Amino acid sequence: MITSRDVARLAGVSQPTVSRALRDDPKVSEATKKRVRDAAVALGYSTSPIGRALAVGRSTRVGLVVTDLENQFYGHVIAPMHRELERLGYELVLITESSESGPVTEHVMGHGLCGVVLATTTVDSLLPARLRDRGVPFVYFNRTAQSVRADSVTVDPEAGIRELLREVIGSGHRRIGAIFGPRNTSTGEQRENTVRSVLDEHGLTLAHRDVLHGPFDFATGFEGARTLLDREDPPTLVLCGNDVVALGALNSAAEMGVAVPAQVSIVGFDDLPTSGWALIRLSTVAYDLDEMSREAARLIVARVEQPDAQPRHTVYPSRYVARATTGSPRT
């Protein structure tokens, strides 16, 4: 292994000078810097992140905590977040939060992370409190939990849901069903509450038996749609907690031979690329997920570099995108 000492020897300087020269410290003259840089490339040296992390007292690695890596939603989170972190000189390491028990926390802590992005926290998670106690900075992504204050980046579903409901109610839907996300996530709860309150303004309510809950995944939508559509008198419109759930519902309907939107309309939330496919054309609520993911990266880096700054909360607007899975209700 090539160390800064080897470079120092070749350049005829001391090891600390190598460290300073390569980090562009003004205390080193240009001439020396050049000699050091040349020696470094000659030896193919690159500074050890391990040694550096130990000396500096923190690493440049931020953890992204997710539950379900297979979920295509996260692909669209990971990619931009990774790019932004890389641009800022940090790395992304993935962490799956399989359960909320102690070992998980230990595992999160044991990674030597300088910061964490929580993308799948439930409102009752203990992780935020533990991170705070350990002094590990973190950012809520697409979720929040009031219990512990921290930076957050979220989407405000109201505009999108309002527009969506105005439109579908305008086209005649009255009997509305829903497959919402888990009740113990802020995202699921917020979307559900927004739907309920806007429906209320229209003088409508969700029948208790037309409302299902489940994880934000394909199976939830697939099985949920089967449950709702198997009824004698199914809802004419099914609102889904997110696009992945809606895709499950859509495919379930297709498998059952239920025509969309002729027999039932289906709506999602997220506007994933897949939702725009010619074969899918899912009506959904859109927001800038790419930008949101980058913002989360920026926030956690800012927090790491300045731990005592005021918490920042970035909120992104949403809008309704009408496509081919919504139409007039069957008569």
Added chain:
Amino acid sequence: MITSRDVARLAGVSQPTVSRALRDDPKVSEATKKRVRDAAVALGYSTSPIGRALAVGRSTRVGLVVTDLENQFYGHVIAPMHRELERLGYELVLITESSESGPVTEHVMGHGLCGVVLATTTVDSLLPARLRDRGVPFVYFNRTAQSVRADSVTVDPEAGIRELLREVIGSGHRRIGAIFGPRNTSTGEQRENTVRSVLDEHGLTLAHRDVLHGPFDFATGFEGARTLLDREDPPTLVLCGNDVVALGALNSAAEMGVAVPAQVSIVGFDDLPTSGWALIRLSTVAYDLDEMSREAARLIVARVEQPDAQPRHTVYPSRYVARATTGSPRT
């Protein structure tokens, strides 16, 4: 920050004893181990991976080099690989290989990785040689490059392609087009060669103008299909380099109003979950991607822990899965 010294003080032992006790070294008595463990949990201590990495001389972090994180294919690689690595006590860090230039290599090296999985190497990549020169162990995943020997895990496309072609040729297809992957990837080349040689056995050849190439992504399939299907006399069957390309082609056909499989049959390769959706039903060549990804994790870990072992090459079989995008050619 809580260090092993703090634990040592509380347990009334020395720091090295803490290190040994927590790593279950037989040189420490059971009684002492218990005292140390108790002290550790009391303080909420977990051993610093940074310090450990520095002392041991290597980290437990393996890098996964990919180009296109948005591509849904990689979601199905990352998830199982991550799980397996975690199980083996290693972590996964993502690295995007934006270009093949010098800085990229530096970037890869600079991460303090103990090993690397190359998932998107082109045959002419310099990365394998550089990794070898630096003594960083690596594994080819779904790709190879003869230039540098290393462990590899790949799929043998022959069985699947043979069965696929037997079936479609049996149902009457003669005019066959293709949207293959990049020619400078072993995966793309191998699939193309296999198709050509099996076609040859059937006395068929691909017309030069019916063959396109491009990156393994949605756009390649989308635009490729438009090119092929805009012809006056388009092929009756389009073979795609992988499923993501086929999904692009499928949606392109849908957008053009070309019926599948009535007017054109489309086939992919990979059998992603999406391909099985009721709304998609893509005919494709399947193999066990999940198991492959886990095997890559096992191989790189084995290589890291035993650098001088014989190179291992795991090859997975493929089979044809006929679904709804293939049928008799139009007449």
Added chain:
DNA sequence: CTTCGGTTAGCATACGTATGCCCGGCATTG
């Protein structure tokens, strides 16, 4: 009772980098 062997734990140090502090040399100024 002495000696030897085995077990258990401590001491010293290494890993690679960063940084506070000090020192030497040169230029500038009074």
Added chain:
DNA sequence: CAATGCCGGGCATACGTATGCTAACCGAAG
């Protein structure tokens, strides 16, 4: 010409853990 200040670089050391070597202690055997 002397004193002061600044610049450039080196010395020493710290970060947290792991490990080779040594030391102490205990029991057993001679």
